[in-house]
Amino acid sequence: MASSSERRETARQALAERARRISAIRRRVFAGALAAFVMAWSVIAWSGSMGATSAASTTSAGTTQSQDEPSAVTTGQS
Amino acid sequence: VTTDQLFWVTSRAGGIVALAAASLAVTAGLLMGGRFVPRSVDLRVVHETLSLTTLAALAVHVFALLGDGFINLSLADILIPFASSYQSLWMAAGITGGWMLTILGLSYYARTRIGVARWRKLHRFTALAWLLGIAHAIGQGTDAGTLPFAIALAAVALPALGLLAMRLAPATEAAT
Numbered sequence: 001m002a003s004s005s006e007r008r009e010t011a012r013q014a015l016a017e018r019a020r021r022i023s024a025i026r027r028r029v030f031a032g033a034l035a036a037f038v039m040a041w042s043v044i045a046w047s048g049s050m051g052a053t054s055a056a057s058t059t060s061a062g063t064t065q066s067q068d069e070p071s072a073v074t075t076g077q078s
Numbered sequence: 079v080t081t082d083q084l085f086w087v088t089s090r091a092g093g094i095v096a097l098a099a100a101s102l103a104v105t106a107g108l109l110m111g112g113r114f115v116p117r118s119v120d121l122r123v124v125h126e127t128l129s130l131t132t133l134a135a136l137a138v139h140v141f142a143l144l145g146d147g148f149i150n151l152s153l154a155d156i157l158i159p160f161a162s163s164y165q166s167l168w169m170a171a172g173i174t175g176g177w178m179l180t181i182l183g184l185s186y187y188a189r190t191r192i193g194v195a196r197w198r199k200l201h202r203f204t205a206l207a208w209l210l211g212i213a214h215a216i217g218q219g220t221d222a223g224t225l226p227f228a229i230a231l232a233a234v235a236l237p238a239l240g241l242l243a244m245r246l247a248p249a250t251e252a253a254t
Binding site: 018021022025026029030033036037040041043044045 | 083087088090091092094095098099119120123124127128131134135138221226
């Protein structure tokens, strides 16, 4: 039969293993999210799409502009 | 990409990640609560981490807009529903959903003070906040009409929608 110190050691190891597993899951999720952010950012920047230009609407700034932010071409930005 | 566009692109990428992470968090939460899979510590950690990731991405999505010199939104515009006249209904849906996600998400850490049973009831409204986020993305999102966005949204949102329908179905049947 295991002594109380052995049981304590087993429990400590189980807790340490669980903490390691939780830490690994968190790291993977955060890394995945960061990778998704970089990918989304790159795709948007690479495609050069800065917004649709089909519908006109008035913004809070009081200027007439497209449904979304217009492209660099329409704003004259490069 | 110019400096103005830098903030705009960052905000859009943040919004996409927030929507994806929220959808996956809802899926994990429904899998846990719906008893579809055995209750495990791992799934709870995935759910919690995805929720925190959602809030971080949401902060990037919202506060990056302040740097955009073209759209010129103020802090009130991005934090108070209907404060901005820019596509106010979709903006309000996003802002309301964002606040709900933040408050309901962070309430997890005060659940013992709130009362676990009461907190569980409140936590169900997270699904509503997520649906508001989807409405905001589809109604106002610059990328909503693009194929990659549609595919990505379908991939993460449809499983959650299916699980949500399965969860709500017995309740609806019981009520009729």
